[in-house]
Amino acid sequence: MRADQLDFYSLVEFAPDRGAIEFSGRRAILLHTDAMGALRKELVETLGADIAKVILTRYGFSCGHEDAGLLPGFMHPDTVEEFVRGGPRVHMFSGIAEVETHSVEVDRERGHYRMSGFWRHSYEAEQHLRLFGRSDEAVCWTLAGYASGFASYVFQTDMICVEHACEGRGDDRCAWTLMNATDCAPEFSGLRKYFQPLNIKDRINVLEGKVYERTRELEASEQRYRNLIEDLPEMVFALHVSGRMLQLNKAGRTRLGISPEQLPRMRLKDLVLPAYRTAAANFLKSIATARTATRLDVVMCDAEGCPVPMRLQVEPVLKGDRIVGYSGLAIDITAQQERERKLTEYAARLENREQQIQDIINDAVYILDLDGRFSFVNARMAELLGVPADRAIGCSCGELMLHSSAQRVERDFRRRLNGECGPPFEIMLAASGAPNRLLEVSSAVLSTDGGPEGVIGVARDITARREMERQLAQANRLSSLGQFASGIAHEINNPLGLVSGFAEELQALMEAIPGARSNPDFDVLRQGLTTIQEQAQRCKAITDNLLLFSRKQAVPLEVVDAGMLVRERLSAYRDIGLTRGLEVDLSLDAALPRIATNPTLLDQVLRNLIRNAGDAMNGAGRVSVILRPAEGGVDLEVLDEGPGLPAGVIDHVFDPFFTTKAPGRGTGLGLSICYGIMTELGGRIECGNRPEGGAWFRLHLPADAAGADTSMP
Incomplete structure (x- = not known):
């Protein structure tokens, strides 16, 4: 039978009730060209164009080689020339491209074969143009691989198809020449690598390295956004390194009456009253110098025009050793300031202030006299110091506190007596046999008839609050990384499935080669393909753990x-x-x-x-x-x-x-x-x-x- 007499319907059998299609006696599937384009895009972007070309060329070679083995049972060719012309016909039947054979040269005595022709409407060139635009080189990799595999089977020698012109690089049609691999000119000798086994293990290692580097790049931005939860009742914001607002959550926008469109034009100092703008500008400079979290008390104006005292807690966002921005919280301290003001006034008025303060407040309270020694501690403060209240009277801070905490209280004591103001500060107290407690201390000068007689301080136990903040930060970090991990796992699973599938198919093809089991070179290939599958399964197990880590679902109890x-x-x-x-x-x-x-x-x-x-x-x-x-x-x-x-x-x-x-x-x-x-x-x-x-x-x-x-x- 001549190739032009080969009929499509003699090669294909549809069995939709069984969910099966047979093409040339082999099960086939209908596949959208866009799906093959998506595969090409994944391979190019994940492994690079050169490795993608190797994979797709070898895929086409395998298809052509297998079609050539099945076609004689349907075609019964009269000559080798007719047999090799059957390849373009089958290619056309598959919807790959319109194929026109220009010439066929067969010299069986010298083992010299040559064939040339054109491809039109190549699906591969069409998909490459759609996804990547015009290329600088030929892009019909699977078509060239198919022709090489089909001809290699027919002529029983290594054949290579060279694409001279390609629609994917702007030519009117794709022109190709099929020749003996030994006849390839020096400029085409590099094509041999596209028909050699691919070391997928090394490529997976490269991919893992890229994933690791991408993870490190995301860690810097994760620090900026991990505390920015849109529905938090506190005001949460992010700043550019210049102080310009990048983000303000819903609570902040609602409280201050700011629309999302206004944010890009605003700076941190624009959120506070004019009297605090200089302090806000210097605040960011001090953070950049200290490179650590810092606090500042300011007054802002809410949406109704009323002043609101706020405590800014801001920390720098670092990328390497460079500050790339700031993240922070703005906490309404109206109630806290009111309590502290009333406490100071109440303590100044009452003659027996010690017992009455102890009766009405649960916070730890202390008074330092002008010599910096305790003249009063309430029951809670005595409990935190780990001594009875009467034993604390007359002692200095250094005798009852950790050295660092004592220095901080004494520094605040001197600053208050010098008439300076300052934000609340934190200290750590460690009573004997009790766990460490973190306290936030606010202080004020205690005066009588206009003259100072000491400093009164209120210490609030914030240990539990800090632990909750730590747990919230951990939950935010896990949530963000969970989303990232899930995306990475899904992206990696697809190419892993292809890698494993191709390795399995190559093993099957290799075992079908006569003499494969007795050839020691095939043992090396067999071991390599087994290693590919094992490593692919190992990567699959890792991605399964990533998906398990990222799951969010209701748990039946x-x-x-x-x-x-x-x-x-x-x-x-x-x-x-x-x-x-x-x-x-x-x-x-x-x-x-x-x-x-x-x-x-x-x-x-x-x-x-x-x-x-x-x-x-x-x-x-x-x-x-x-x-x-x-x-x-x-x-x-x-x-x-x-x-x-x-x-x-x-x-x-x-x-x-x-x-x-x-x-x-x-x-x-x-x-x-x-x-x-x-x-x-x-x-x-x-x-x-x-x-x-x-x-x-x-x-x-x-x-x-x-x-x-x-x-x-």
């Missing part, structure tokens, strides 16, 4: 016996070998309330903590699991005897991608996922170091609200 659940899970861990080499001790309190949790997710957290404890002790040692009642639920602790958590690590153990394990042993997502799970379960997770050595992790599991007063026997 059920009421369970915490002791029974933990006992069953530890027994299961022993059965599967998770605790092999470890001595696991379980300690249960006799009266544990029922908890409302999700057993599957709690099992995931407990499993991760047990595995981390084993890793910390190199697979051998004692792990203690303790369950005890706690306020509002149950505390579950996992303690190990490892080296503990080094300084500087504790604050970052729940950060995504942070790990102390060796490369290849962890992704840094395990504890981040645990943190997210505990948040979804309405609980929390904490960590620290044991005095006797090793680390501890504590899970707080909320009790069942309906039966919070009942305990398990």
Whole structure:
């Protein structure tokens, strides 16, 4: 049969009821050219144009080689010339392009073959022009690969198709020549690399490096935006390094009566009353010099024209060693200033101010006399200092406080007596046997008949507030990185699927080659393709963890016996070998309330903590699991005897991608996922170091609200 007699309907069979199409006796699918264009775009943008060309050329080569093997059963060609002309016909039937064969030269004695022709309406040139515009070189990579693969099968020798003209670079039509690979002129010898096996592993490593660099670039901008939550009741803003407003959340715009269109023309000093504008301008300069978070009390004008005292808390946003902007909060301190004013007036009027102040205020209050010694402390202040109130009288700050805190109070004392004003400041108090407490101190000169007799200070415990701010920042960071991680995971999964699929197809093709199993060179190829699939699966596991880290969904809860659940899970861990080499001790309190949790997710957290404890002790040692009642639920602790958590690590153990394990042993997502799970379960997770050595992790599991007063026997 001649090639021009080959009929499309003799090659294709449609079976829509079975969801199948057969083309040349091989299952086929209908695929939009836009989908192939999307694949080309992904490959070019992810791996680069050169690697994309290799992949698509080899894909076309495989298609052509396989079509050539199937076509004789349908065509029954009379000659080799007719057989090779069948390739363009099949190409046209596939909707790839309109093919016109110009000439065919066959010299079987010398093994010399040559063929030339034209392609018109190439789908590949069309897609490249749509996605990338006009190219400087030929872009019909799969077409050239198909022709090379088909001819290589027909002539049983290596053939290469060279595209001289291409619609993708502005030519009227695509012109091509098919020749022996050995006959390629020097200028075409470089085409050989597009038919060689591709080291996908190295390319994946390059891709991972790019992802890592992109992550580092995003970290600087993440610092600017992590606290900017549109629905926060506080005013949140972001500034350009010049002081120009970049963003102001809804609470700020509503409170100050500013529209989004006005923001780009405004600066921080434009938000305050004229009397505070110089201070606001100098405020940013001081932050740039100190390169740390700073506060400033100002007065702003709200939407109704009323003055509102505000406390600005601003910190610089750094990219490397360079300040690229500022982020901050504006907190309404009207109520706080009013309380402090009334407290100062009240203390000046009352003869027995000590007892009355103690009766009406829960904040810690102290008075320093003109020598800088305590002349009064209320009960709360005495409790924080860790001494009875009468023993504190007459003592200096340095005798009862940490050195740094004492210096800060004494500096404020001198400034107040010199008539200077200043914002509130923070100190740390550490009473013996009690946890450290962070206090925010506001002070004023205490005077009688116009003459100063000391300084009165009000210290408010802000430890819990700072912890909530830290948890909010952690949640914001996890949320932002979760969205980023989800996007990256989805973007990587698609090319990974193609890599694995092509590797599997290449393995199948290689095994079909006669003598492949006895040829040692094929063993190298087989091992390489196996490595490609293994590494692709490893990357797939990492992206699965990224998607798990980024999930946000409602979690079904059920009421369970915490002791029974933990006992069953530890027994299961022993059965599967998770605790092999470890001595696991379980300690249960006799009266544990029922908890409302999700057993599957709690099992995931407990499993991760047990595995981390084993890793910390190199697979051998004692792990203690303790369950005890706690306020509002149950505390579950996992303690190990490892080296503990080094300084500087504790604050970052729940950060995504942070790990102390060796490369290849962890992704840094395990504890981040645990943190997210505990948040979804309405609980929390904490960590620290044991005095006797090793680390501890504590899970707080909320009790069942309906039966919070009942305990398990």
